[in-house]
Amino acid sequence: MIKRKGKQVRPMFVFLTAKMLGEITPKTYDAATLVELLHTATLVHDDVVDDANERRGHFSVNALWKNKIAVLVGDYMLSKILLLSLEKNNPDLLEVVARSVKEMSEGELLQIEKAKLLDITEEIYFDVIRKKTASLIATCCESAALSVDRKDIRQTMKQFGEYVGIAFQIKDDIFDYGTPDKIGKPTGLDIRERKLTLPIIYTLNNSTPEVRKELINILKNKNDQSKSIQRAVELVNKWGGIKYSYEIMLEYAKKALNLIDNLPENEAKNSLKLLVNYTMNREN
């Protein structure tokens, strides 16, 4: 678990938000620790969920030790997180954290339910990613505000985190189709798993009946045929699904930045803006 620690983007959102709004307190550290542990616990359970064999270059807990252990380790981590927050005697923090566990699992379940129907609207897509990804980043920014006694701006920062999280997930979903300049290397994993994300949802709803039919046939085809995955990526690109997704992503990033526009300028605010821009431009 420790070896495969990622970019730790979530704790960065906690620290920068807190620093932008006031002076970092021990509660800020508690919040940063909790969100990162929570993120790690959900990744462990995600190993079961997605049956992924490899994550970030290290073999997943699942591949090494099977499903049962991944479930138990995730549960163990969740209970430890809970006990830690009880120790800290910080019920506000505990509540925002619990709420994001609930929303994340709801989001994933909604996605699985809707994917079966192959008939997902943009509205449902945004509902899914708001819950499964954006809620935790919203928690980062909300708990950071609470940690520096800024209840007055708690809701704004939660909204800020939600917009950033939505942009973040759209970026992830675009990656699956390759970037515009590296369109040749898509992973196509979402298509294989029949996960309908913004690029393909847009294309299904904004192309010809023939293209729609071809895409649906590819999605329904359970065989792992690289050629048809490649074909789907081409169609989505040709009919503007990727370009559209980029535009929406940037729109959400802008909505987020607008929310903090009126806050006093300082170094942390600048870094927070850079972090938002980084998440939009990252290459992995």
Add this chain to the structure above:
Amino acid sequence: MIKRKGKQVRPMFVFLTAKMLGEITPKTYDAATLVELLHTATLVHDDVVDDANERRGHFSVNALWKNKIAVLVGDYMLSKILLLSLEKNNPDLLEVVARSVKEMSEGELLQIEKAKLLDITEEIYFDVIRKKTASLIATCCESAALSVDRKDIRQTMKQFGEYVGIAFQIKDDIFDYGTPDKIGKPTGLDIRERKLTLPIIYTLNNSTPEVRKELINILKNKNDQSKSIQRAVELVNKWGGIKYSYEIMLEYAKKALNLIDNLPENEAKNSLKLLVNYTMNREN
């Protein structure tokens, strides 16, 4: 979930313990609700863990919808439980509940780890079942005492629940070998899954080297051979593993009942004793 509700033994322990010690309060209802929800959530995750196809006559969530959904539904339930207890503003309850989630996952992980070695001692076995089963029943009785403002007897009731839980799990483990009078119908599931429980641990350590070798060969054999499972059951029975387990089970039940012996007699205390005896004599 609702359709397959079981015997609801755990809430019964909560209500009877509370009633024995005082007057039932709204906190007693909260505790009873939480432990039953928690038990259900762990059963859902258990569906992944044990890959069981059927539980109590209904198809498991896992068999119907696959692993990923079982994990997510379990997580969702755990977070709802957490949010419920936060709403109730009852940090004591939250802490005992969180501690039992932690202990249950630790117990299961310990069991998996040790099972690989095929070299489990009675000491480890008791450590496993104390954590994976007895901790939740201990939580029932402890939180019941807290719910009627009887902090003075909190530790005693926790210990009572732990002894009952240990006896309860030994009973479950004996079932796997069939009962003495119905020895012909063992499920042998634990042997198949290489789970070492008290009857076979005793036999491994208290028979001849030849019997030990034969049992280990059966355990190592991954093929699902009904005949060798039947042979293992016969050996365990012949060498006294089942009789011994019964004795230990009764010992723990007695230790539990001794703990409440000095408490004032009342109807609830009587029912609690009957409940303990029922768990020892139940046929399923």
